[in-house]
Amino acid sequence: MTTMSKPEMEPTMGEAPTELVITDITIGDGDEAGPGARVEVHYVGVDFETGEEFDSSWSRGESIEFPLQGLIRGWQEGILGMKVGGRRHLVCPPEWAYGPVGGGHRLSGRTLVFAIDLLATK
Numbered sequence: 001m002t003t004m005s006k007p008e009m010e011p012t013m014g015e016a017p018t019e020l021v022i023t024d025i026t027i028g029d030g031d032e033a034g035p036g037a038r039v040e041v042h043y044v045g046v047d048f049e050t051g052e053e054f055d056s057s058w059s060r061g062e063s064i065e066f067p068l069q070g071l072i073r074g075w076q077e078g079i080l081g082m083k084v085g086g087r088r089h090l091v092c093p094p095e096w097a098y099g100p101v102g103g104g105h106r107l108s109g110r111t112l113v114f115a116i117d118l119l120a121t122k
Contacts, residue, residue: 006059009053011051012091012113016049017093018095020074020078020090021089021091022078024087024088025088027086028086029084030120031084031121033080033082033084034081034121036068037121038122039118039120039122040065041063041065041119042058042063042117043114044059044115045113045114046113047107047110047112047113048091054112063119072092073092073095077096078116079116079118082118084118086117086118087115089116091111091112097112098110
């Protein structure tokens with residue numbers, strides 16, 4: 001598998017979407033992430049409005065592994081069908097991320113943009 005480098009996240013222009021937006025940057029050629037899969041990913045997350053990075057496995061220097069069903073809705077549906085070796089951008093409105101303002105998470109009410117590299121699926 002080719003190791004990709006940390007993606008550069010360009011500022012997002014225009015109005016925030018109200019639905020999940022999925023864009024394949026690189027189509028992988030490995031196994032496909034299916035329902036109930038456990039995935040290993042590298043990712044960067046930025047705020048849609050400000051472009052500020054709020055989280056990144058790249059910055060921590062290690063990938064992360066978890067079951068898809070334990071993630072925010074945007075990741076559960078946005079990673080599904082992705083193939084190992086691929087890179088995908090997800091734009092997750094609040095309903096697809098941490099819910100509306102006052103939802104108890106520091107990112108509640110925010111539209112979030114992620115670049116996700118799928119490294120493995122089990």
